[in-house]
Amino acid sequence: MAVKLSVHHVTEYSYATPVEWAHHTACLAPQDTPWQQVHDWQLDIDPVPDGWAALGRPLEAAEIARHLRQDPWGNRHLSFGHARVHERLRVDSRFVADLQPRPGPDPQRGPAWEAVAQGLRYRAGRALQAAEEFALASPHTVPDSALAAYARRAFSPGRTLAAGGLSLMHQIHADLQYLPHSTTVATRASDALAQRSGVCQDFAHVFIAACRALGLAARYVSGYLLTHPPAGQPRLVGADASHAWVELWCPEQGWLALDPTNAVPAGLDHVTLAWGRDYADVAPLRGVLRGGGMASLHVAVTVEPLAG
DSSP states (O other), X not given: OOEEEEEEEEEEEEEEEEEXXXXXXXXXXXXXBTTEEEEEEEEEEESXXXXXXXXXXXXXXXXXXTTEEEOTTSOEEEEEEEOSOEEEEEEEEEEEEEEOOOOOOOTTSSOBHHHHHHHHSOOXXXXXXXXXXXXXXXXXXXXXXXXXXXXXHHSOTTOBHHHHHHHHHHHHHHHSEEOTTSSOTTOOHHHHHHHTEEOXXXXXXXXXXXXXXXXXXXEEEEEEEOOOOOTTSOOOTTBBOEEEEEEEEETTTEEEEEETTTTEEOOTTEEEEEEESSXXXXXXXXXXXXXXXXXXXXXXXXXXXXOO
């Protein structure tokens, strides 16, 4: 059963002192995938970036598309800047996503995880596989002995890769407390595991780093999650937030999408934005600026079902 979801993501910075100069990169153009088709993506930026202001109007989607650059994993990034004084920045992204059901992980299919890890090891003269770079360390997911030991609790000897991945997803969900503001965007997987708390980004990083500690390939997925209110209560518009989950490479089943924050395989409630080695590759908005002082940040994401 297919679903149609409307996504609206607003990021707003209010600066304590005027910003004299700024340059930003946004990763907000959603991916088309075999299970997700994107329509009507719009991006509005206020103040209007330099170079756009001369037009005297916001850029159309097709015009913005010409400014996008593609990274090695197919994500599209937009760079923009301001060379005039401003005291706030608002980035408004919205689109519609048609989602189809995707196959869930089958814990009975496939070889033991050890065989998969062996196949991902580098050997001179062998052509590289696309998944191999996701078995390597990245800034947020540096493997260590503690992460390896933690992973082996889920990946017992001879267990299939899919069964181990599902077990690790549930293990992280049980062991880590979801605790907003307990970490920052710079927190590494080893630190989140040690303190046993974090947000969805940390749950994903712990999963990825634990898998990489065993030589397995896993990648970070940024996106959005449709949440549901308690029975009888109206849905709170803007109460959703950007979300993160993981994909674990399984040669027989492809990328297995798992959400350790909620202990479920990703499904029709998960809207994919981008994927990379960790959060740093797909941060929705990042930048450098002169001035600004202590900025206040407000992020609001609304994901709503549409008829038809």
